[in-house]
Amino acid sequence: MxxxxxxxxxxxxxxxxxxxxxxxxxxxxxxxxxxxxxxxxxxxxxxxxxxxxxxxxxxxxxxxxxxxxxxxxxxxxxxxxxxQDDDSERVIREQIDHSLDLLSIAKQLEDQSWEEDLKNRLRVLSLRLRKLEENKESSK
Incomplete structure (x- = not known):
């Protein structure tokens, strides 16, 4: 990995x-x-x-x-x-889940730097997911 x-x-x-x-x-x-x-x-x-x-x-x-x-x-x-295959939304949701799991570990370890990296990653992934959902809605 x-x-x-x-x-x-x-x-x-x-x-x-x-x-x-x-x-x-x-x-x-x-x-x-x-x-x-x-x-x-x-x-x-x-x-x-x-x-x-x-x-x-x-x-x-x-x-x-x-x-x-x-x-x-x-x-x-x-x-x-x-x-990644044809389901980008599924992949992004998996990445969000993994990042949330890692964020809880970073908090337990009190690793501020890693927490900030993961929070930034979650912001970007959430934005991508929102855009995918908006594109999905507009194409209906």
Whole structure:
């Protein structure tokens, strides 16, 4: 599990632009608060190799689909606290629940800095959830 801004990052499979090469079907970890995104450590070496080969062959767009099996994705889903699929609202609610759990621990430990980080994270997540709910209502 990876952490950023005091709590967990969300797993997602998406497209990543790296060194002028667009790579599709890349397992990523992203922070819903600060928008930090990294390539999942389990495929980082494979990702770097594929990008290097693409650059040598002057290919601008490639995919990791052949390297990433459904079994690997299922394994990553188990490692991540949340794994984003088509239900963004569910993922944000999970992140809010985890942040609230961590906030109670931070309060018990009397860790003011961690408490503030978690409160900031909760503010951002709540705002995102509110926007999702508003968009959902307006699209009805």
């Amino acid at each position: 990876s952490f950023c801004c005091g709590a967990s990052m969300i797993g997602v499979v998406g497209t990543w632009n790296h060194q002028y090469v667009k790579v599709h079907h890349v397992p990523l970890l992203c922070c819903p608060v600060c928008q930090n995104v990294i390539v999942h450590p389990a495929v980082k070496e494979e990702f770097d190799l594929v990008v290097e080969y693409a650059q040598e062959d002057q290919v601008k767009e490639i995919t990791l689909r052949e390297s990433v099996t459904p079994e690997m994705i299922d394994e990553w889903k188990e490692i991540c606290v949340s794994f």
